[in-house]
Amino acid sequence: MVDAKTVQSVDDRKQAICLASPNTFVFEDSTFEYSVFKPSKRFLRDFDTIFPSLTSKQRKELLVIPVIQKCQYDMVGLTAEVNHERDIKLELFVKWGRAIVQRILSIGMWADIMDPAxxxxxxxxxxxxxxxxxxxxxxxxxxxYVQNIGCCHILFHPTWHSHIYPSTFFTNAPVDILLKVIAEVNAKLS
Known part of the structure; x- marks a missing residue:
């Protein structure tokens, strides 16, 4: 049994806890990578201004899933090709994310994705x-790591560097259910 002191120290943690290490899959010829985090209390501090309809219980159960897509072009650029690839990656993330969100909602839990734009x-x-x-x-x-380039913050992947399109998925589903849903949806969509 977990005692109150242990629960308090977990609630006051300043670092996120990685619940699922990076996992890669291919969806419609795009390489996706995701990992699952239980964010720190500090990270969640302002989430009522991001998701105002979430209850405090839902916020406490929240998992954050960064989703990275590998890109052909360096996303630092501002060419027609880069902009076209950004549009494609956004559409793919929304299509994949919608399927995951719908499945999680169908089993009575909450989920959403952010529009990266x-x-x-x-x-x-x-x-x-x-x-x-x-x-x-x-x-x-x-x-x-993040590098400031002009007025923009650019995220760098350890392998793909700035050839990435970052996005984020949120849910209050337990990590084991989330991973099963992702596997189920990925199998259906492939």
């Missing part, structure tokens, strides 16, 4: 604050 949730009521995918991913995992 705006930082606002796609399926839930949006609050006044956007979620910063780049900074959020860096705060969760020390595998990534």
């Amino acid at each position: 705006s930082g606002f949730p796609i399926f839930s009521e949006a609050g006044p604050s956007p979620y910063p995918d780049v900074q959020g991913t860096q705060m969760l995992s020390n595998r990534f």
